[in-house]
Amino acid sequence: MLSQKTVEQLIPILQKDARRALKMRVRGFAKPYYCSFLLKDLHWFNTWASSGSTCRSQTDRTRNVNCDLRVGSYDYDQVTDGGLIEQDEDLESLSYSSVPVDENNFDGLRLALWKLLESKFREALTEYKQKEASKISTRDPNNGLTSFTKSKRASCRRLGRMESVDHIAWSKFCKRASLWMSTLPRLSGSWVEFDVSQETRIFVNTEGSVIAQNSQVFSLSANFHKLTKEGTRLEQELVINCGNQRELPNFDTFKKLALQKYEQLMRMSRAKKIHAFSGPVLLHPGPAGLLFHEAVGHRLEGSRLLSHGEGQTFKGQEGKQILKAPITIRDNPNLREFNGEKCIGSYAYDDEGVKASDTVLIEDGVLKNYLTTRAAIAKGRFQSNGHARTKLNQRPISRMAVTIVESKNGISLDRLKSRLVQEIKKQKKPFGMIVYETAGGETDTTNYDFQAFSGNISYATLVYPNGREVPVRGVNFVGTPLQSLNNIIAMGDTPTLDNGFCGAESGLLPISTISPAALISNLELQGKDEEMVTPTILQRPKSLHRKRKRTKQRRRKRNNR
Numbered sequence: 001m002l003s004q005k006t007v008e009q010l011i012p013i014l015q016k017d018a019r020r021a022l023k024m025r026v027r028g029f030a031k032p033y034y035c036s037f038l039l040k041d042l043h044w045f046n047t048w049a050s051s052g053s054t055c056r057s058q059t060d061r062t063r064n065v066n067c068d069l070r071v072g073s074y075d076y077d078q079v080t081d082g083g084l085i086e087q088d089e090d091l092e093s094l095s096y097s098s099v100p101v102d103e104n105n106f107d108g109l110r111l112a113l114w115k116l117l118e119s120k121f122r123e124a125l126t127e128y129k130q131k132e133a134s135k136i137s138t139r140d141p142n143n144g145l146t147s148f149t150k151s152k153r154a155s156c157r158r159l160g161r162m163e164s165v166d167h168i169a170w171s172k173f174c175k176r177a178s179l180w181m182s183t184l185p186r187l188s189g190s191w192v193e194f195d196v197s198q199e200t201r202i203f204v205n206t207e208g209s210v211i212a213q214n215s216q217v218f219s220l221s222a223n224f225h226k227l228t229k230e231g232t233r234l235e236q237e238l239v240i241n242c243g244n245q246r247e248l249p250n251f252d253t254f255k256k257l258a259l260q261k262y263e264q265l266m267r268m269s270r271a272k273k274i275h276a277f278s279g280p281v282l283l284h285p286g287p288a289g290l291l292f293h294e295a296v297g298h299r300l301e302g303s304r305l306l307s308h309g310e311g312q313t314f315k316g317q318e319g320k321q322i323l324k325a326p327i328t329i330r331d332n333p334n335l336r337e338f339n340g341e342k343c344i345g346s347y348a349y350d351d352e353g354v355k356a357s358d359t360v361l362i363e364d365g366v367l368k369n370y371l372t373t374r375a376a377i378a379k380g381r382f383q384s385n386g387h388a389r390t391k392l393n394q395r396p397i398s399r400m401a402v403t404i405v406e407s408k409n410g411i412s413l414d415r416l417k418s419r420l421v422q423e424i425k426k427q428k429k430p431f432g433m434i435v436y437e438t439a440g441g442e443t444d445t446t447n448y449d450f451q452a453f454s455g456n457i458s459y460a461t462l463v464y465p466n467g468r469e470v471p472v473r474g475v476n477f478v479g480t481p482l483q484s485l486n487n488i489i490a491m492g493d494t495p496t497l498d499n500g501f502c503g504a505e506s507g508l509l510p511i512s513t514i515s516p517a518a519l520i521s522n523l524e525l526q527g528k529d530e531e532m533v534t535p536t537i538l539q540r541p542k543s544l545h546r547k548r549k550r551t552k553q554r555r556r557k558r559n560n561r
Contacts (some may be wrong), residue, residue: 001043001162001198001199001200001214001216001227002041002103002159002200002202003120004157004159004420006103006105007159007200007202007212007342008038008110009103009106010106010202011202011204011210011212011230012107012205013073013106013110013113013114013538014037014039014202015204015210016119016404017113017114017208018035018036018037018204018205019035019206020117021035021069021117021121021206021207022034022035024121024123025241026125029071029125029129030071030072030078030125030128030184031071031072032069032071032121032124033070033071033072033073033074033077033294034068034069034070034074034077034148034207035042035067035068035069035070035117035184035205035206036066036067036068036203036204036205036206036208036209036352036353037065037066037067037069037202037203037204037205038065038066038111038201038202038203038390039063039064039065039099039201039202039203039380040063040064040065040066040199040201040261040392041061041062041101041196041199041200041201041202042060042061042062042063042198042199043059043060043061043193043197043198043199044059044062044165044195044196044197044198045058045165045170045195045196045318046058046194046195046196046476047167047170047171047174047191047193047194047404048173048191048192048193048194048339049174049176049177049178049191049192050173050178050182050189050190050191050192051179051182051190051354052172052175052176052178052179052182052534053083053175053178054174054175055191057167057320058239059069059100059167059172061153061250062101063098063099063101063114063292064097064098064099064100064392064393064395064503065097065112065393066095066097066351066390066392066393066396066476067097067113067116067120068116068205068352068395068396069120069124070124070147070148070523071121071124071125071128072128072147073147074146074149074150074410074450075127075146075147076147077128077147077148078124078125078127078128078131079127079375079395080131080142081147081301081306081307081309082302082303082304082305082306082307082373082375082397082398083315083373083375083396084303084304084306084307084310084395084505085237085307085309086138090158090218091123091300092119092123092400092472093116093119093123093124094393094414095110095119096115096116096119096439097116097392097393098112098182099113100112100113100120100454102537104396106495117293120453123297124145125194134405134521136530137265138261140313141308142293142306144379145306145375145376145378145379146382147182147375147376148374148375149374149375149376149382149383149384150203150207151209151352151354151374151384152355152490153207153208153209154210154211154349154353154355155210155211156210156212156213156349157210157211157212158202158212158348158349159212159213159214160214161241162198162214162216162237163198163216163244163245163371163399164283164294164382165196165198165245166330169235170194171194171252173194174192174193174194175191176251176515177192177222177251177254177255177258178190178191178192180255180257181222181224181262184224184262185264186269187225187226187228187265188225188227189225190221190222190223190224191221191223192220192221192222192223192235193220193221193222194218194220194221195217195218195219195220196216196217196218196219196311197216197217198214198215198216199214199215199216200213200214200380201214201215201351202219203349203351203353205211205353207353209332209353211258211348211349211353213347213348213349214433215242215347215510216243216269217242217243217344217346217373217510218240218241218244218245218247218248219239219240219241219242220238220239220240220242220243220248220254220460221237221238221239221240221247222237222238222254222258222261223235223236223237223238224236224237224262224265225265226265226266227533227536228269228271230532231532231533231534231535232532233531233533234265234269234473234532235265235457236261236262236264236268236269236322236458237410237439237458238257238261238263239256239500240257240343241499241500241501241510242341242342242499243341243342243343243344243499244342244364244431245273247342250335252269254393256446258274261526264459264471267471268459268471268473269471269473270424271342271470271471271472272297272326272462272470272471272472272473273472273473273474274462274472274474274475274525274526275474275475275527276475276524276525276526277387277433277475277522277523277524277525278522278524279424279429279432279433279523280418280423280427280429280432280519280520280521280522280523281432281433281434281435281436281477281520281522281523281525282416282421282423282432282435282515282517282518282519282520283418283435283517283518283519283520284413284435284436284437285492285494285496285515285516285517286438286515287435287436287437287438287455287457287477288303288405288497288498288515288516288517288518289403289405289496289498289513289514289515290438290439290440290441290455290467290491290513291453291455291477291484291518292403292405292513292515293400293403293441293502293511294441294442294443294453294454294455295443295453295479295481295484295485296329296361296362296481296485297331297400297403298400298443298445298504299313299314299445299481300314300370300371300400301370301371301397301398301400301504302370302371302372302373302375302377302387302398302410303375303389303397303398304354304398304476305370305371306375306377306378309368309446309447310446311445311446311447311451312429312443312447313434313451313481313482314367314370315447318367318368318369319366319367319368319506320366320367321365321497322362322367322485323362323365323485323486323488324365324486324488325365325407325486325488325489325491326365326405326406326407326408326409327362327364327365327407327491328360328361328362328363328405329360329361329403329404329406330359330360330361330403330404330406331358331359331371331387331400331401331403331404332357332358332359332401332404332509333345333347333348333350333356333357333386334346334356334358334388334402335349335358335402335404335512336511336513337496338514339497340416341497341499342499343402343497343499343510343512343514343553344499344510344512345400345401345402345403345499345510345511345512346401346445346512346513347401348385348404349386350384350388350389350396351385351388351389351390351396352373352374352384352388352396354385355386356385356387356401357386358386359371359385359387362507364408369385370398370499371385371387371395371398371399371503372385373387373388373397373399374397377399377479378474382394386412387399387400387401389401389456389509389511389545390506390507391504391506391507391508391509392507394505394506394507395506396506397504397505399502399506399507399511400502400505400510400511400513401511401512402511402512402513402514403511403512403513403515404438404495404515405495405514405515405516406495406511407491407492407516409491410491410492410493410494410516411490411491411492411493412492412493412494412496413492413517416490416492416517416519417467417502418436418460418465419465419489419490419519420434420519421463421467422466423489423519423521424463424464424465425465426450427521430461430464431464431465432462432463432465433456433462433463434461434463434474435455435468435477436459436460436461437457437458437459437462437510438456438457438458439456440456440500441453441455441456441457442454442456442483450480451480451481452478452479452480452481453477453478453479453480453484454476454478454479454526455475455479455533456475456477457475457476457525459471460472460473460475462549463486466553473528474527474528474530475525475526475527475528476525476526476528477523477524477525478524478525478526479523484520484523486521487520487522488518488519488520488521488523489520489521490518490519491516491517491518491519492516492517493516494516494517495514495515495516496514496515496516497512497513498512498513498514499511499512501511502515
């Protein structure tokens with residue numbers, strides 16, 4: 001959250017050192033041809049409370065610089081495998097990426113940049129020599145692809161005003177909310193957390209680009225957990241991620257939303273537990289978006305097409321039908337709002353200085369494109385679509401931002417449920433399932449392991465042939481991407497925005513997914529990894545706050561007499 005004045009002071013310093021980097025020479029080694037700096041200035045506040053008591057209230061200010069120094073040429077430089085294998089935590093340069101936050105004296109910054117450039121240059125030369133040496137015994141499948149495509153000079157200063165955050169007020173909100181939650185019966189515990197990250201990113205490179213952008217993410221979370229009689233820990237969590245404070249609930253609205261989660265937890269504690277299932281499943285918009293994110297999104301990241309360690313599920317499938325259903329998937333980082341809500345994954349320029357573009361990945365089931373960085377994934381003319389992203393000092397790789405799933409002939413949720421019941425009867429299954437909520441997922445895209453994905457189900461119901469719904473617990477959905485996607489038989493007509501975070505090689509990044517519901521003829525579910533614990537030995541202590549409250553009420557009654 002830097003002022004315009006500070007941004008304008010930092011830009012020439014970064015530009016000067018980027019140009020200086022191109023003058024470095026070591027006899028007999030490749031020369032630098034490109035250098036960029038990505039400075040990230042972060043203001044962070046977090047407060048966490050339980051049972052009316054503040055457990056943590058923390059404020060931090062950090063400034064980090066990511067340096068991309070390349071040796072050789074645009075056609076051929078030191079980067080291999082799309083940059084996926086360069087996230088080495090032992091690299092010397094990482095120790096110099098954290099820089100001073102002083103806004104009056106920039107000598108410390110200049111010193112840090114000098115050390116960062118020195119270490120980056122030595123690492124780049126080492127990597128270049130290793131890449132050359134590997135040719136003796138290993139064939140490079142990316143031979144002939146441009147290592148780093150040239151990009152037009154870009155200029156952008158998108159420095160919208162950051163919101164003022166009242167730390168004291170939010171700390172009080174969490175205390176008050178957690179105190180109310182602690183009064184709800186039959187809980188083992190609960191907590192409330194508020195978090196805000198406000199960041200200014202400044203990008204400069206030796207091609208003349210200068211880009212400054214602000215972003216902010218607000219998160220409000222509430223967790224309820226309960227220990228069942230058999231020793232299983234169940235939980236429900238309310239998570240709201242948004243781009244401004246206006247989208248956060250007031251206390252009354254928070255209570256209504258949290259109470260829904262509490263009631264779901266109570267139903268789960270009495271729910272039927274199953275260990276496995278294979279059959280028709282209706283995914284509500286959030287879980288459907290997670291399915292597309294894990295099964296499709298990560299496999300269309302162009303950086304993975306350059307890595308010999310990746311499974312490359314859809315490589316060479318351009319122009320071919322990869323989904324039976326007429327589904328279109330695009331990623332548009334320029335979409336700042338959807339139905340009046342901020343998309344926290346949006347941005348104007350990516351972390352390689354390329355303007356973000358609305359990229360159609362799949363059109364009516366046909367593969368059209370990939371998410372790309374400036375590393376060419378095909379021979380001939382190639383242009384990045386602006387999806388290179390990184391959290392801190394990792395090399396930027398292609399990542400999702402604002403992923404949009406669209407479908408022709410979508411139908412309402414009520415009709416989807418009717419179709420689900422029909423499918424249960426058609427397959428002569430004892431029941432089907434509706435997945436209402438998920439709490440994240442994961443996928444493996446490497447060729448070393450199985451090509452599979454999973455979604456962590458937080459609330460679901462079994463649906464019987466007569467339409468009756470019964471809460472269920474104990475399973476997560478799993479599958480292989482091609483089979484699961486081609487089992488989609490109907491889509492909803494009401495897309496919903498889901499703001500969250502995605503972790504991969506270049507760090508944990510904010511993303512937005514917009515998807516309608518999806519009906520799948522067959523999806524497999526497997527048992528959850530649930531740790532069985534013993535009940536507490538001591539009884540939970542009674543609230544001193546409630547004791548004081550009752551004492552005050554008794555005093556008032558006596559005084560009124």
